[in-house]
Amino acid sequence: MPDADRKTFNDLLFELRYERSRDDLWPMLDRLYGGHPGYPRFRTALDKALRSAADARPDDLRLLDLKRDLEPDWFQRPDMAGYVFYIDRFCGHLRHVPEKLDYLRDLGISYVHFMPCLKPRKGDNDGGYSVMDYGAINPLYGTMEDFEAATRACRSRGISVCVDLVLNHTAKEHAWAKKARKGDPKYADYYLMFEDDTLPKQYEKTLVEVFPDNAPGNFTWYEDCGRWVWTTFNEHQWDLNWANPQVFLEMTKVMLSLANKGVDILRFDAVAFMWKRMGTRCQSEPECHMLLQALRAACRIVAPAVIHLEEAIVGPAEMLPYLGRGEHDGKEGNLAYHNSLMVQFWSSLAARDTQLMSYVLDTHFPPTLTNATYATYLRCHDDIGWAVTDEDAASVGIDGRLHRAFLSDFYEGVFPGSFAKGELFQFNPETRDKRISGTCASLAGLERALVAGDDEATDRAIDRILMGHALIASFGGIPLVYMGDEVGLLNDYGYVDYPPHAHDSRWLHRPLMDWDHVAAAAAGPETAAGRILAGMKDILSRRAQVPEFHAKNPTEVLHTGNSTLFAFARRAPTGSVVCVYNFSEVWTALPWSWLTQHGVTKRHELLSDTVIDDSGSGALPLPPLARVWLR
Numbered sequence: 120m121p122d123a124d125r126k127t128f129n130d131l132l133f134e135l136r137y138e139r140s141r142d143d144l145w146p147m148l149d150r151l152y153g154g155h156p157g158y159p160r161f162r163t164a165l166d167k168a169l170r171s172a173a174d175a176r177p178d179d180l181r182l183l184d185l186k187r188d189l190e191p192d193w194f195q196r197p198d199m200a201g202y203v204f205y206i207d208r209f210c211g212h213l214r215h216v217p218e219k220l221d222y223l224r225d226l227g228i229s230y231v232h233f234m235p236c237l238k239p240r241k242g243d244n245d246g247g248y249s250v251m252d253y254g255a256i257n258p259l260y261g262t263m264e265d266f267e268a269a270t271r272a273c274r275s276r277g278i279s280v281c282v283d284l285v286l287n288h289t290a291k292e293h294a295w296a297k298k299a300r301k302g303d304p305k306y307a308d309y310y311l312m313f314e315d316d317t318l319p320k321q322y323e324k325t326l327v328e329v330f331p332d333n334a335p336g337n338f339t340w341y342e343d344c345g346r347w348v349w350t351t352f353n354e355h356q357w358d359l360n361w362a363n364p365q366v367f368l369e370m371t372k373v374m375l376s377l378a379n380k381g382v383d384i385l386r387f388d389a390v391a392f393m394w395k396r397m398g399t400r401c402q403s404e405p406e407c408h409m410l411l412q413a414l415r416a417a418c419r420i421v422a423p424a425v426i427h428l429e430e431a432i433v434g435p436a437e438m439l440p441y442l443g444r445g446e447h448d449g450k451e452g453n454l455a456y457h458n459s460l461m462v463q464f465w466s467s468l469a470a471r472d473t474q475l476m477s478y479v480l481d482t483h484f485p486p487t488l489t490n491a492t493y494a495t496y497l498r499c500h501d502d503i504g505w506a507v508t509d510e511d512a513a514s515v516g517i518d519g520r521l522h523r524a525f526l527s528d529f530y531e532g533v534f535p536g537s538f539a540k541g542e543l544f545q546f547n548p549e550t551r552d553k554r555i556s557g558t559c560a561s562l563a564g565l566e567r568a569l570v571a572g573d574d575e576a577t578d579r580a581i582d583r584i585l586m587g588h589a590l591i592a593s594f595g596g597i598p599l600v601y602m603g604d605e606v607g608l609l610n611d612y613g614y615v616d617y618p619p620h621a622h623d624s625r626w627l628h629r630p631l632m633d634w635d636h637v638a639a640a641a642a643g644p645e646t647a648a649g650r651i652l653a654g655m656k657d658i659l660s661r662r663a664q665v666p667e668f669h670a671k672n673p674t675e676v677l678h679t680g681n682s683t684l685f686a687f688a689r690r691a692p693t694g695s696v697v698c699v700y701n702f703s704e705v706w707t708a709l710p711w712s713w714l715t716q717h718g719v720t721k722r723h724e725l726l727s728d729t730v731i732d733d734s735g736s737g738a739l740p741l742p743p744l745a746r747v748w749l750r
Contacts, residue, residue: 129181133173136420143450144416147409152364161364165417168368172375172421179274180379183424194230194279194384194426194453194597195492195670198663201230201281203499204602205247206260209632213261217272222637224276226605227659230597231273232281232386234500236260240290240355243619246500246629248283248388249356251290253373263380270381281384281428284374287392288356291348295369296357300344309366310357311349311395313338318397319347325398326351331547333622351392351401361393361410371417378422384454385418386428387411390441403437411441412450426453428494434506435459435483442491449489457493459483460594462506464497464587465562466522469529469537471703473685474515475507475522477676482511486673486690493596493670497587498562498604502544502554502625503530520551527553530562538564538580540610542624556624559584560607565647569609577647579704581607582744585654586700589726589746592662593698594687595674603632605655606640606648661726665748667691677717683707684741688717694750696725701745708738719749 148165152158176184187193202223206212210219213236223231235247238255247257256266270280289296298306313319319338326337329352339350349358359366374385394406411429418425429441429452438458443451463476505523512519528534530541531553541557560566563583568576584607591598602608614626640648662668667689677686683703688695695718701707711719711733722731725748733740741747 129173132181132184133170133420136423137169140416140419144413144420147413147416148364148367151362151406151409151413152367155364158364161368165368165371168372168375169417169420172372172379176379176422179271180381180422180424183274184422187424191490192669192671197665197668199229199597200227200592200659200662201232201494201597201599202226202228202602203232203234203496203599204632205234205500205629206236206257208629209602213256213265213269216269220272220276220278223278226600226656227663228600229277230279230281230384230599232384232599233269235283235285236266237283240292243353243355244290245353245356246623246625248285249288249290249353250285251292252294253284254376267380274381274383279383280381281386282377282382283386283388284370284377285388286359286370287389288350288352288358291355291357293357299357300341302344305365307346308363309360309369311360312344313347314345316340316347319349321397322349322395322401325400327400327402328547331545349395352389358392358395361406362395367410367413371414374414374418375421378418378425382425384426384428386430387414387452388430390429391431391433391437403431403433403440408440408447408451411452412443412447415451415453428452428454428456431455432458432501432504432506434508435479439484442488442493449491451491453491454494454597455491456499457495457594457596458506460493460495460591461497462503464590465503465530466505466507466526467685467702468563468583468587469526469539470522472682473700473702474682475512475517476685477678478515479511480687481676481678482514484674486675487671493594494599495591495594495596496599496601497591498559498601498628499599500601500625500629502556504554505552523552527555530555530557532567538567538576540564540566542610542627544624556627558608558610558628558630559587559601559604560651561610561628563587565607566609569647579744581647581650581654584651585658586702586744586746588655589658589748590685590698590700592658593665593668593689593696593748595668595670595672595689597670598659598662600655601628603630605652606633606637607651608633608636658726661728661748665696665725667694667696667750679709679713681707681709684709686717690718694718694720697749699739699741699745699747699749701741701743704743706743707741708736709741710738712737714739714749721750724749 237250238252239247240251295306295309334353338347339354391402394404395401431441441452441455467473467476505526509519529537530539532540540561541555544554544556564580568580611630614620620626640652643649672691675688686699688697
């Protein structure tokens, strides 16, 4: 196509997409900033930024935009599966990412999350979430050119790339913060700065501490500039003032620049904290959702191939709006972490009881979502906080406070009879709540079993790991595998010997990828690691062949009458798939009459690809920690 015709075609597409998303963008911004004196200039500047980013979009990404406009469900399909890793701990450098893509494709991966890779501050940087330059890559990982080469290599193999974009704060070393610190009024208004502690003290009355052990309070005094600065997470992370439209403009430019570098999924970090309101927790205020809808609309205008993952690790009622509820339905995030599914999995494993799990997932979550789905997972880079409310616990006859304490003790490994091995991350003396660190394998019992040389305990630990991954592969959404979980990597206790990590037990479950261990697993299918690797490949391969697992199909929690079993059906127009999981270490059974009542018409089990023989018992036999998919 001649250059002039290409430009005309691209201009037409831009105008059509702008018109499509105009009503999702400007009404939100009018409400947020309409009364701000700089709003007219902001409108002109944002229009210019959108046009500039669209003009700069590479041709291969424009083609991907067209493809995904025609296939908007691309991320909801059952062949989507994610893998999450720190670049340096996975392969050392961005230049080595392409060398590992065959391994990931063989595992069944079509989505990779490069953990924080933008340039952070030196020293303590909250695992990379204290960013000092959004336009540069962490020099330990490579350059922006290396990053673009890695995204192209992923794209050529059908793998989408997710990166973190921290929206709530920047590092105090960011260029904006440096100018604010020197007294530049323009950039001081990019942050929340106070001459005295009058307002900070008023805000503190209703705020909570995120990291009470090593970052108490929400404000920090800086003697050199004579100001208190809002620092929700750490002293070196300055909260942005999203009430200033210039912050929206700057972050939109950052977002679109990353999209033009080949990013497919933008993981918006700490979105719940973006808007501040006196007298509240300053979390999940209505304006957060207006901002996020407007950011998505801007992205759909310029780069519709890109979707948004909104990181809000909160309770169900607070989390679901990040996937679009009410006026934002279908217009906000495309993905959000299903924190409740993760918490309830570990809770049911420890208790050998699924009543709380069934109640929470049935009561609080809708069967389907509009233009969105969940990111399902068993572990991530963060700790596990026991998000079990007193109200939910009481609904199934247990004490919420005691149950949370039990789970912390169980997964720390100090509860009598626990199979788990973990460590405490934080302890809140006011609520008495504790959070837990540990790899999937160590929390599931593999570490204790291998140390003890107990073959039966090893079998059970492997079953827990594979049952959990079968669960997240089938429940609805994109299952995310954390690096090393596919080969059962254990806790890395060496983190305490490295001063920058020693204060943060989350490094316990961020081990270096052991490629010798991976090779041994591939060569030794009879070993624990080999069995886990083969089982994970099988789960993801089988998932991709089950069209009922498309995220558009409703998930209906089923109640079996057996408290050790968790069951649900994926309801598709062509029929159902019923999934059953046994959370105990003993055999049990489920009547075929119950299964037939809930839509099962065949005795062909999809995960094992076998026909089930019940030996005339009239019931489906379920071994310890069974995972069963029946059509």
